[in-house]
Amino acid sequence: MVLSRFWLVIFISSIIFVVFSLFIGNTYTIDYVLNGKKDDPILVSEKYIEQLPAFIKDSIMKAPDQTLIVDVDTNNADTTYVFKNKTVKIYSGVQKSDGLLPTCKSTLLDLIIPLIAYLAFFCGLMELLIISGASGKLAKALSPVFVKVFPSIPKNHPSISYMTLNFAANFLGLDSAATPFGLKAMESLQEINPDKDKASDAQIMFMCLHASGLTLIATSIIGYRAAANASNPADVMLPCIITSFIGTIAAFLLVGIKQKINFKSASLVAVLMALIAGIVGLLMYVSHLDLVGKNYFTSNLSALILVGIIAFTLIFSFINEKKFAEADTTVYDAFVVGANNGVKTGVTIFPYVLGMLVAISLFRNSGLFEIISDGIAFFFSNMGVNKQITDALPVALLRPFSSAGSRGFLIDSMNTFGADSLTARLSSIFQCSAESTFYVIAVYFGSVNIKNTRYALGTMLLVDVICVITAIFVATWFF
Structure with missing residues (x-):
C-alpha cells in the first residue's frame, strides 16, 4: 500500500508540475518529457x-x-x-534522463533482457545446487544462525542457502549473480508465507539486509575513479565497507526490534564477531598493498570467487550424478529447466520494474527532483555544512531511485570537482553504500506478486538515510 501510494504521488505530482510549468511559461515544450533522451x-x-x-x-x-x-x-x-x-x-x-517512451524501450532492451540472461544462467546453476544436494547441505550448516535471524523459517529450509549466496554475491560486488540468488530466495520464502499478498517477516528482513548493500569489493566504483585519474582509485574502499556495514547493522536492528528478535543469542554474537574479524583482517591485508597490488587484488578477487562458485556447482553435480538419475534427469537438462524458470521470472518482474522506472523518469525530467535537491542543499549550506558535502548530496538523493542516475551524478562530480576531491570521494561512498531501494522493491516483491510490502519501504528508506549520515562522517574523518 505504501509503495503504491508513493508511486502515485511521484507520477501525479510530476505530471502536474510539468503541465503547470508549460502554462506559466517556464517550459517551452514538454515533448522531451515523453520522447527526449538523456543528455539531449x-x-x-x-x-x-x-x-x-x-x-x-x-x-x-x-x-x-x-x-x-x-x-x-x-x-x-x-x-x-x-x-x-x-x-x-x-x-x-x-536532459537529465530518458523520457517516458525511451525509458520503456531501454527498460526492456538494456535492463530486462540482460537481467533475464543473468537469471537464466544463475537459476540454471541453482537448479543444479538443489538436485545435487549442495543447497541442502549449506542450509543445514547455516540453520543455527539463520533460525535466530529468521525465526519463522523452518530449520534447514532451502531459502537459507539462496539467501546466503545472495549475501555473498552482494558482499563481493557480484551484482549479476546477487539478483538471481535473491529472487530464488524470495520465491522460496513465498512458499512458506501464509498470506501470499502480504510480505512475511522473513521476506522483509531479507529485503532490508539485502538493500543495506554490504559490499567488500566496490569494483565498479574503483573502475570509475581509475578512469577519472584518481591518485588512488581504491582509497574509498575502506569508507565504503564501514558505511555499508553500519547500514547493514542498522537494518538488522530496526527490523529485529520490530519483529522482536532475540539479540542476545550466542550464535548471532559469534557470527557478528567473526564477520567483523574477517573484514578487519582483509582490510589489514589490503592496506599493506601498494596501488598496483590493490587494483590487482580488487579486480580479481570477485571474479575468481564467482568462477569458483560455478566450478564447484558443476563438479559437485558431476560427483552426485546419481541424484540427477534418481530425479529422472541429467545435469544438462536440469540446468535447462532452471534456466527456463529464470526466464519466466524475468518476464514476471518486467511490468513492476517498468512502472517504477517510468515514474522516476517523469520525476527527474519534470524538474521536481532538482528543486528538492537544491532545497536540501540550500538548507544544509545555511546550517554551515561544508559546500563539498552539499555538492555530493544529489548522488545520495537519487541513489534510492536510480542507480544509473546517481552514477551519472557521481561521474559528473569527479569531472567537475576532481576525482580526489571530498565531493567526488563522498559521492563514491554514497553510490556503493546502499541499493536502489525502489528498483529493488519492484523487482523482488514483484517477482512473487506481493502487493502489501508492510513496513519494508519505510525501513529501507530509513537505512538509506543512516547510510548517508554515516558516509558524511566517515568521508570527513578519512579525507
Whole structure:
C-alpha cells in the first residue's frame, strides 16, 4: 500500500508540475518529457530569425550549417541556435534522463533482457545446487544462525542457502549473480508465507539486509575513479565497507526490534564477531598493498570467487550424478529447466520494474527532483555544512531511485570537482553504500506478486538515510 501510494504521488505530482510549468511559461515544450533522451539538448524557445539580436543573426547566417553555439563552457550546458525553415530553435541545458517512451524501450532492451540472461544462467546453476544436494547441505550448516535471524523459517529450509549466496554475491560486488540468488530466495520464502499478498517477516528482513548493500569489493566504483585519474582509485574502499556495514547493522536492528528478535543469542554474537574479524583482517591485508597490488587484488578477487562458485556447482553435480538419475534427469537438462524458470521470472518482474522506472523518469525530467535537491542543499549550506558535502548530496538523493542516475551524478562530480576531491570521494561512498531501494522493491516483491510490502519501504528508506549520515562522517574523518 505504501509503495503504491508513493508511486502515485511521484507520477501525479510530476505530471502536474510539468503541465503547470508549460502554462506559466517556464517550459517551452514538454515533448522531451515523453520522447527526449538523456543528455539531449532541451528546446527552450523558437523564434523568427528577425527577432534575434543582429550579431547572433549574422553569426547564424555565416555558419556553414547555420548552427551557432555560444557560451562554450565545459562545466555548463551551451546555448545552441539552429536555423531551419525560417525559424531559429534555441536549445539550452541537457536532459537529465530518458523520457517516458525511451525509458520503456531501454527498460526492456538494456535492463530486462540482460537481467533475464543473468537469471537464466544463475537459476540454471541453482537448479543444479538443489538436485545435487549442495543447497541442502549449506542450509543445514547455516540453520543455527539463520533460525535466530529468521525465526519463522523452518530449520534447514532451502531459502537459507539462496539467501546466503545472495549475501555473498552482494558482499563481493557480484551484482549479476546477487539478483538471481535473491529472487530464488524470495520465491522460496513465498512458499512458506501464509498470506501470499502480504510480505512475511522473513521476506522483509531479507529485503532490508539485502538493500543495506554490504559490499567488500566496490569494483565498479574503483573502475570509475581509475578512469577519472584518481591518485588512488581504491582509497574509498575502506569508507565504503564501514558505511555499508553500519547500514547493514542498522537494518538488522530496526527490523529485529520490530519483529522482536532475540539479540542476545550466542550464535548471532559469534557470527557478528567473526564477520567483523574477517573484514578487519582483509582490510589489514589490503592496506599493506601498494596501488598496483590493490587494483590487482580488487579486480580479481570477485571474479575468481564467482568462477569458483560455478566450478564447484558443476563438479559437485558431476560427483552426485546419481541424484540427477534418481530425479529422472541429467545435469544438462536440469540446468535447462532452471534456466527456463529464470526466464519466466524475468518476464514476471518486467511490468513492476517498468512502472517504477517510468515514474522516476517523469520525476527527474519534470524538474521536481532538482528543486528538492537544491532545497536540501540550500538548507544544509545555511546550517554551515561544508559546500563539498552539499555538492555530493544529489548522488545520495537519487541513489534510492536510480542507480544509473546517481552514477551519472557521481561521474559528473569527479569531472567537475576532481576525482580526489571530498565531493567526488563522498559521492563514491554514497553510490556503493546502499541499493536502489525502489528498483529493488519492484523487482523482488514483484517477482512473487506481493502487493502489501508492510513496513519494508519505510525501513529501507530509513537505512538509506543512516547510510548517508554515516558516509558524511566517515568521508570527513578519512579525507
